[in-house]
Amino acid sequence: MQMRTASMISTGLHAAVLLFAVVTFTGKSLEATPVEALPVDLLSEKEFSEMTKGVKDAPKPDKPKPLVEKIDTPKPVEQQAPKIDTKKEIAPTAEKPPEPKPPEPKKEAKAEPEKPAQETPKPDPIAEKLKQPDKPKQETKTEQPKKPDKPEKKPPKFDASKIAALLDKRDPTRNAATGSELSSSPSLGTASGLAAQLSQSEIDALRARLMALWNPPVGAQDANSVQITIRIRFKRDGTLEIGPQVLTSGSGVQFNAMRDSAVRAVLVGQPYTMLRPDHYDSWKEIDFTFDTKEMFHDIPVRRPL
Amino acid sequence: MNPADVAQSVLPLTSSDLSLFTLFWHAHWIVKLVMIGLLVCSVWVWAIAIDKTVLFNRTRRAMDRFEQAFWSGQSLDELYRSLSAKPSHSMEALFVAAMREWKRSFEGPQRSIAGLQMRIEKVMQVTIAREIERLERRLLVLATIGSAGPFVGLFGTVWGIMTSFQSIAASKNTSLAVVAPGIAEALFATAIGLVAAIPATIFYNKFAGEVNKQAQRLEGFADEFSAILSRQIDDRE
Known part of the structure; x- marks a missing residue:
């Protein structure tokens, strides 16, 4: 029948196309070098704050290497004094x-x-x-x-100040030099490091204590977020050196009630034994914020950090 | 299905041997089934396309030939005698059916001219319907493959990607070398689906237009012929 020949032709055509495809279709391998894995550590806030804490018994590096930002062979500064001919x-x-x-x-x-x-x-x-x-x-x-x-009449001029100007050709704004090796020696805490600071647990303890003692006036929870920041000065033993200073200014009966309640909480809470005396410098003065809205999630503002 | 088996079935396929055969061979059996089915569909589509092309060409030529004979001034009785001997198609069949009804009405023991006109038209309508049915046969297959082929291919692809993700989970390795072969073989199913569906759709549209054209030609001839016969009937009365 007509259909049979047609299907035979079709089959033959497909077989030919498939054969051609099998012969020609090959995936060329793309040359891609495997990318080096970038290690990423996840730190908790406490770990991070403790990370840069200086260690007093750290081994002293035998030779403090200069802090460099680039590895390069140190270039001798060119002697550019005029040659005396x-x-x-x-x-x-x-x-x-x-x-x-x-x-x-x-x-x-x-x-x-x-x-x-x-x-x-x-x-x-x-x-x-x-x-x-x-x-x-x-x-x-x-x-x-x-x-x-x-x-x-022309004696060789030997101006000492000019030579000095030629010698000091480095940009005065640069703050690091190149050297033969990156300095890998552990430092005992940098100036901006969070060394010897309050650990997160100490902050949490302080906050928990203050929040537990804070009894905001009735109705304050419904009001708009009211923040009262109080500066607290501690003595070494954890008691208050002077009375709490209210930094937030405001007026009104409700604000006064709120402020008084916060001051009361600070006064009642002493001595704050959760603050370790060996970090006294960091908690000598603390700005603490009482927030009605974030009463249970607030973060104290730390001053001397 | 055991994920470890999936991993074993997919992992040996590295990017270096992505030939067509290995793509097929490493695929999941459902994907294989889909691929084979689509390949068979493609073969069927082309078979129908070849068949229909030949059929339409032949029909058109037969119509041309018949119209030439019909309008050549030859007597209709003569033409009928020459055509009624062998089975015929399209316009010839239309003519033969109408003439047969005509002759039966006049050569019988009693002449029944009263409803002859209506009978002839009915007979011609039936013949046209039969002829169109003959031309349209299997065109529905093309339509079905054209519309469903991509979906079937997509099903194979989705299934293949599912298994390749299972293999990723089993091997606990998300590098592209693990993922790529599975996805490549999965996409192969969609490719075959498209290869089957695109010609099917194109041929379906082409043949549908062709059937329409030929049907109109048959209708036109039927109207013309019935007018001629009607005049003959009126003359005989």
């Missing part, structure tokens, strides 16, 4: 030796006129002509002694 100074003296030469032709000139004078007393025009050049030679003779004076 001694040759020029010698030059005027070297020119001197030719000076004695001019007298030689003079002798010849003088000798020649003598011979004709012996033979013929007639004045020889040639002799006269030869005598005439004598005059300019004598003039040059007188001028030559002046020549050595000229080079002496």
Whole structure:
């Protein structure tokens, strides 16, 4: 039947196309070098705050290496002082030796006129002509002694301040140098590091204590977020050095009630034994914020960090 | 299905041997089934396309030939005698059916001219319907493959990607070398689906238009012929 031949043709066509595809279709492998894994550590806030804490018994590095930001072979600063050229100074003296030469032709000139004078007393025009050049030679003779004076007018200038300017070519704004090695020595805490600070647990303890003691006036929870920041100065034993200072300014009955309640909480809470005396410097003065809205999630504002 | 098996079935396929055969061979059996089914569909689509192309060409040529004979001035009885001997299609069949009804009405023991006109038209309508049915046969297959092929291929792809993700989970390795082969073989299913569906859609549209054209031609001839016969009937009365 007609359909059978058609399907046979179709099958043959497909077989041919498939065969062609199998032969030609190959995935070329893309050359991609595996990327080096970038290690990432997850730190809790407490771990992070303790990370930069200096350790007093850390081993001392035998040689503190200079802090460098780039690895490079240290370049010697080029000596750019002007070279003192001694040759020029010698030059005027070297020119001197030719000076004695001019007298030689003079002798010849003088000798020649003598011979004709012996033979013929007639004045020889040639002799006269030869005598005439004598005059300019004598003039040059007188001028030559002046020549050595000229080079002496330019003595090599040796300005010390200029050399200093050439030497210090580094940009004054740069704050690190290149060196042969990156400094890997552990420091005992940098200036901006959070060394010897309050650990998160201490802050949490302090906050928990204050929040537990804080009894905001009735209705304060419904009001808009009211924040009262109080500066607390501690003594070493955890008691208050002076009374709590209210930094937030405001007015109104509700604000006063709120402020008083916060001050009360601070006063009642002492002594704050959760603060370790060895970190006294960091909690000597603390700004603590009482927030009605975030009463249970607030973060104290720390001053001397 | 055991994830370890999936991992083993996918992992040996590295990016270095992504030939067509390995793509097929490493695929999940459901994906394989989809691929084979789509390949068979593609073969079927092209078979139908070849068949229909030949059929339509032949029909058109037969119509041209018949119309030439019909309008050549030859007597209709003669033409009928020459055509009724062998089975015929399209316009010839239309003519033969109408003539047969005509002759039966006049050559019977009693002449029944009263409803002859209506009978002839009915017979011609039926013949046209039969002819169109013959031309349209299997075109629905093309339509179905054209619309469903991509979906079937997509199903294979989704399944293949599912298994490749299972293999990722099993091997606990998300590098592209693990993921890529599975996805490549999965996409292969969609590719075959499209290869089957695109020609199917194109051929379906083409043949549907062709059927329409030929049907109109048959209708036109039927109207013309029935007008001629109607005049003949009126003359006989």
